[in-house]
């Protein structure tokens with residue numbers, strides 16, 4: 001089991017944002033899909049630091065990122 | 079050189095790791111990328127073992143996005159946390175002995191300008207506060223006295239992070255660390271003023287709160303070093319492990335320090351200023367076109 005960030009993509013898409021993508025310490029971990037106008041997390045690369053949660057919830061008050069437990073199998077999403 | 083040195087020989091694509099194929103297809107080589115495009119191209123730096131929430135790792139991520147010409151850049155690092163990710167990037171990396179980085183970079187930069195007189199090869203040192211201002215102090219200073227044309231970036235976590243928490247000349251006065259239990263007795267060294275006095279032509283101090291500004295600073299430092307002499311960036315890059323910062327608070331801490339002793343500061347000589355204004359004016363015109 002891993003503790004990773006997960007973007008509620010439908011919620012995120014309402015904002016023309018990207019801020020969490022710009023502040024994640026890990027390369028290509030938080031990405032941005034132009035077709036859906038939403039950020040998404042590549043679970044395999046996420047270290048669970050919650051900086052994205054700080055950005056989205058504490059700074060921007062948008063609450064579009066939550067922390068979830070995933071099993072290695074679920075990480076195949078990417 | 080552009081894509082030439084990364085491209086895959088025909089027939090071998092299916093044997094290459096996905097990350098490599100992605101780099102060739104979606105990486106920044108031969109194109110201009112901007113920090114605002116992060117998350118939409120394959121970054122030069124790859125997965126690495128730096129700690130969760132490490133803002134030194136974050137600074138390095140932005141640094142690689144900001145390189146004006148990654149295919150003609152060589153990064154020099156040394157013992158310390160930074161090399162854990164510097165060695166995982168698709169940009170040539172040289173591991174200098176601890177303390178020797180700026181001597182290695184001096185020789186390398188001179189050799190490159192003899193070997194490639196017709197193009198710019200950018201040399202950038204990235205090392206810790208211990209590596210540059212304590213143990214490497216003499217080599218750092220002398221590279222500046224000699225006006226060597228490369229960029230030095232100090233990723234200052236105010237501690238010897240990689241070896242478990244000894245104080246450095248950059249630790250703030252009074253701070254207690256695992257292996258400095260009585261508290262530091264001296265002031266934090268004023269690195270940017272030292273750099274100015276020693277002959278750097280461009281110096282900056284920043285806290286990593288604004289990716290666009292980090293990128294602009296890195297670019298300016300590298301471009302100025304090509305023509306005028308040594309350049310220096312002092313970046314606050316917290317160690318959440320040794321300073322016990324909850325990872326969720328790491329950016330808050332960087333913002334907080336920016337309000338105090340890490341206010342953005344930039345200084346350059348008049349000729350560098352004139353040069354950068356001209357370069358940036360041309361870039362803006364290109365974008366308009």
Ligand SMILES: Cc1ncc(C[n+]2csc(CCOP(=O)(O)OP(=O)(O)O)c2C)c(N)n1
Pocket residue numbers: 157158159160175176177205206207208209210213235237238239240241246
């Ligand atoms: C000549 C030499 N002395 C000591 C060491 C041991 N050593 C490795 S990393 C390190 C401290 C690193 O501190 P800093 O340069 O601030 O980098 P950080 O890990 O904090 O990023 C030391 C003392 C070494 N590798 N070589």
Ligand code: SF4
Pocket residue numbers: 007011012013015017018019020021038039055056060062063064065
């Ligand atoms: S900060 Fe929140 S709203 Fe903004 S891109 Fe990230 S998840 Fe979406």
Ligand code: SF4
Pocket residue numbers: 004005023024025026029030041045046047048049050051052053131
């Ligand atoms: S938890 Fe940390 S590593 Fe994971 S996506 Fe968020 S900022 Fe990136």
Ligand code: SF4
Pocket residue numbers: 127128129131132133134135159235239240316317318319320
């Ligand atoms: S020990 Fe500190 S500086 Fe080193 S990787 Fe971990 S958080 Fe970053």
Ligand SMILES: [Mg+2]
Pocket residue numbers: 206207208233234235236237238239246
């Ligand atoms: Mg250090």
